[in-house]
Amino acid sequence: MTAVQTARQRARRELEHVIKATAGRHLAESGAAALSLRAVAREMGMASSALYRYYPSRDALLTALIVDAYDAIGETAEEAADPALAAGARWLAVCRSVRGWALVHPHEWALVYGSPVPGYAAPADTVEPATRLSRVMAAVVLGAAEDGTLGVPARPLPGPRLVTDVVLEMAGGPPAPPYDDVLERSVVLLVALVGAVSYELFGHSYSAFTDDAAWFDVAMAVAAEGVGLDLPLG
Amino acid sequence: MTAVQTARQRARRELEHVIKATAGRHLAESGAAALSLRAVAREMGMASSALYRYYPSRDALLTALIVDAYDAIGETAEEAADPALAAGARWLAVCRSVRGWALVHPHEWALVYGSPVPGYAAPADTVEPATRLSRVMAAVVLGAAEDGTLGVPARPLPGPRLVTDVVLEMAGGPPAPPYDDVLERSVVLLVALVGAVSYELFGHSYSAFTDDAAWFDVAMAVAAEGVGLDLPLG
DNA sequence: TGCAGACGAGAGCACCGCTCTCGCTAGAGA
DNA sequence: TCTCTAGCGAGAGCGGTGCTCTCGTCTGCA
Numbered sequence: 001m002t003a004v005q006t007a008r009q010r011a012r013r014e015l016e017h018v019i020k021a022t023a024g025r026h027l028a029e030s031g032a033a034a035l036s037l038r039a040v041a042r043e044m045g046m047a048s049s050a051l052y053r054y055y056p057s058r059d060a061l062l063t064a065l066i067v068d069a070y071d072a073i074g075e076t077a078e079e080a081a082d083p084a085l086a087a088g089a090r091w092l093a094v095c096r097s098v099r100g101w102a103l104v105h106p107h108e109w110a111l112v113y114g115s116p117v118p119g120y121a122a123p124a125d126t127v128e129p130a131t132r133l134s135r136v137m138a139a140v141v142l143g144a145a146e147d148g149t150l151g152v153p154a155r156p157l158p159g160p161r162l163v164t165d166v167v168l169e170m171a172g173g174p175p176a177p178p179y180d181d182v183l184e185r186s187v188v189l190l191v192a193l194v195g196a197v198s199y200e201l202f203g204h205s206y207s208a209f210t211d212d213a214a215w216f217d218v219a220m221a222v223a224a225e226g227v228g229l230d231l232p233l234g
Numbered sequence: 235m236t237a238v239q240t241a242r243q244r245a246r247r248e249l250e251h252v253i254k255a256t257a258g259r260h261l262a263e264s265g266a267a268a269l270s271l272r273a274v275a276r277e278m279g280m281a282s283s284a285l286y287r288y289y290p291s292r293d294a295l296l297t298a299l300i301v302d303a304y305d306a307i308g309e310t311a312e313e314a315a316d317p318a319l320a321a322g323a324r325w326l327a328v329c330r331s332v333r334g335w336a337l338v339h340p341h342e343w344a345l346v347y348g349s350p351v352p353g354y355a356a357p358a359d360t361v362e363p364a365t366r367l368s369r370v371m372a373a374v375v376l377g378a379a380e381d382g383t384l385g386v387p388a389r390p391l392p393g394p395r396l397v398t399d400v401v402l403e404m405a406g407g408p409p410a411p412p413y414d415d416v417l418e419r420s421v422v423l424l425v426a427l428v429g430a431v432s433y434e435l436f437g438h439s440y441s442a443f444t445d446d447a448a449w450f451d452v453a454m455a456v457a458a459e460g461v462g463l464d465l466p467l468g
Numbered sequence: 469t470g471c472a473g474a475c476g477a478g479a480g481c482a483c484c485g486c487t488c489t490c491g492c493t494a495g496a497g498a
Numbered sequence: 499t500c501t502c503t504a505g506c507g508a509g510a511g512c513g514g515t516g517c518t519c520t521c522g523t524c525t526g527c528a
Contacts, residue, residue, distance in 0.1 A: 008495065008505070032349075033267075036484065047508045049487080058485065115266075115348025116436055127440065154459075158468035162449045167442050184449065187442070188426060188456040194438070195429020196422075202350055204428070206361065208401050208421070215396045215418065222422040222460035225388075234392040241526065242474070270515065281477045283518080292516065 016054050018044065020064050027065055031107045035062065062111070067129050069108040074132025076101045081136050087144035088230040094136055095193050095220045099213075102197045109201060113194050131170070134190060138171055141186040144229065145179040151228030157181040185227045192223035250288050252278065254298050261299055265341045269296065296345070301363050303342040308366025310335045315370050321378035322464040328370055329427050329454045333447075336431045343435060347428050365404070368424060372405055375420040378463065379413040385462030391415040419461045426457035 005013070023040050037058050041048040055061040080097035081090050102109040144150035161174070163183045168174055175182050196219045199205050200212055209215040221231040256274050271292050275282040289295040314331035315324050336343040378384035395408070397417045402408055409416050430453045433439050434446055443449040455465040 006496075012505090037486090038484065048485085049509075050507045052486075053506065110349035113432075113436070113438070115344035130438070157452055157455075159448060160444075162443050162445055162452065164441055164444055184452050185456045187439075187449070188430075188453045191429040191433050191453055192422060192426055192457065194433065195425040198347075198432070199425050199428065202347070204347070204364070205421075207398055209396050210394075210398055211396055214393060215421070218391055218396065218418050219422045219425055221391075222419045223426065223457055224460075226456035226459035246474090271517090272515065282516085283478075284476045286517070287475065 012054070019051060019054055020061070020068070023061055024065055024068070027107050027111065028105065029107075032062060032111045037061065063125060065108070066111055066126055069105070069112045070126060070129035070132065072105070072108070073098060073101060073112070074129060074136070077133050077136045081140065086232075087140050087149055088224065089232050091137070091140045091189065091224065091229055092217065092220060092231045092233075094140070095216070098133070098193060099197050099200075099216055102201055106201055109197065113198055114202070135170065137186060137189055138183075141182055141189070141227065141229065142171060142175065145175055145182055150179065150182070151230065152178045153181065153185065153226075153228060157184055163187075182227070188223055189220075189227055189229075192219060196220065246288070253285060253288055254295070254302070257295055258299055258302070261341055261345065262339065263341075266296060266345045271295070297359060299342070300345055300360055303339070303346045304360060304363035304366065306339070306342070307332060307335060307346070308363060308370070311367050311370045315374065320466075321374050321383055322458065323466050325371070325374045325423065325458065325463055326451065326454060326465045328374070329450070332367070332427060333431050333434075333450055336435055340435055343431065347432055348436070369404065371420060371423055372417075375416060375423070375461065375463065376405060376409065379409055379416055384413060384416070385464065386412045387415065387419065387460075387462060391418055397421075416461070422457055423454075423461055423463070426453060430454065 019040060022043055023035060026035050026040060026043075035058070037051050037055075038048040040061075041051050055064070076097045077094045080093045082093060083090070085093060141150065156178075161184070167183060171183055174180070196216055200216065205212065205215070217231070217233055221233055224231050253274060256277055257269060260269050260274060260277075269292070271285050271289075272282040274295075275285050289298070310331045311328045314327045316327060317324070319327060375384065390412075395418070401417060405417055408414070430450055434450065439446065439449075451465070451467055455467050458465050
């Protein structure tokens with residue numbers, strides 16, 4: 001093996017990329033339910049059976065698209081988390097950027113945060129890119145806790161710690177008092193973010209609000225109050 | 235027209251019910267993506283084409299199931315909203331009952347609160363049953379505001395009213411000070427509830443929490459803090 | 469009691485995911 | 499430089515899908 005990758009491997013990777021790109025275009029236009037391997041193959045001018053050399057099943061292709069979507073959302077969030085901003089403003093910027101991405105890529109959002117398409121699956125490849133948004137959130141909250149700008153909860157949560165060691169490790173150990181329960185609390189930020197975007201995108205807020213963007217900001221701010229983050233509205 | 239409904243109509247309604255029930259069983263077992271008109275017809279011992287006399291398309295059948303699911307969720311919530319409880323305890327009971335229903339009926343939940351299955355649709359039949367959960371939430375919050383047990387927000391939300399007249403009418407007019415913005419705030423309760431259940435059900439909380447039920451309570455409580463509701467944990 | 473209209477069945481169309489087998493050719497290894 | 503193998507694309511085919519159309523039948527309304 002003289003080369004890092006042989007010509008065959010390079011050709012294969014390129015074709016994999018073209019297939020994924022074509023499928024991604026179909027996904028963006030018509031949604032995951034309408035994504036058909038045969039249609040992708042047709043557009044590429046090859047037999048549908050040949051696609052199976054590259055993706056063993058339709059679900060495998062869909063999984064690749066899911067990973068890409070997670071990465072795109074994570075990247076958007078990371079770019080929006082401007083360290084020059086205060087924690088509250090930073091989180092609001094992240095929320096807005098994620099919502100903006102979702103409005104532009106509704107089908108990709110549905111693929112990632114909607115119902116699991118086939119039975120279940122969600123293979124191991126998807127868990128790592130899925131944590132990028134969580135990491136951004138944790139960085140914002142823990143940063144605010146560290147420099148003392150995070151509000152202290154009126155009273156601590158009862159009961160034992162609820163996050164697993166995986167989460168603790170990601171956070172760099174358990175937070176110090178008075179922020180003992182900040183990890184448990186702050187997951188509501190993610191839930192509210194994902195929930196609000198899905199709520200709007202899937203039509204559940206139909207004709208309830210006069211200004212969806214303004215309401216989204218409010219929802220994020222109200223959710224953040226319980227965590228001690230102060231989101232600058234208006 | 236002597237009878238309220240003729241024998242033909244009665245037979246038709248009965249068969250419609252059987253079809254929907256059979257389809258519902260398939261949905262509960264295998265999910266919406268796997269629901270096939272042909273399989274339903276096969277199980278009922280009739281030709282697939284005959285089903286089209288009763289439901290003009292697969293989507294129409296799915297819509298009927300969506301309406302049923304909305305109604306079931308609404309009914310669960312209404313039953314859980316025990317007026318003997320304080321507002322916070324009442325809302326916690328509603329949240330828990332909705333989560334419990336979703337855990338028992340994951341595919342139905344995904345059908346209702348997951349990604350819109352085909353393109354979009356969500357016909358007019360679905361909007362009325364969809365509001366039942368919202369009405370329960372509004373009753374809890376407005377009741378607490380009326381008897382003064384609802385916490386007053388640290389500072390009012392900036393900007394004009396964000397809910398439409400439809401929501402105002404449902405709430406029986408705009409709330410009185412100091413609860414002017416309670417409607418805008420309280421929708422975060424719905425978003426957090428739906429978001430948290432979906433988050434757990436769709437696998438996004440994978441290996442993050444040691445106790446999913448306890449974490450759910452915490453998430454609801456933290457979200458409710460921003461609205462002024464005090465959820466009794468522990 | 470006559471008959472229109474509702475009904476069920478069947479064949480068929482176009483599409484789907486996926487498998488298998490077949491020749492071919494280009495690239496890897498000697 | 500030569501050989502040969504492994505990867506490749508194509509095609510046919512299987513079982514399944516949603517949906518349409520047509521054709522007898524037969525029921526229950528008037």
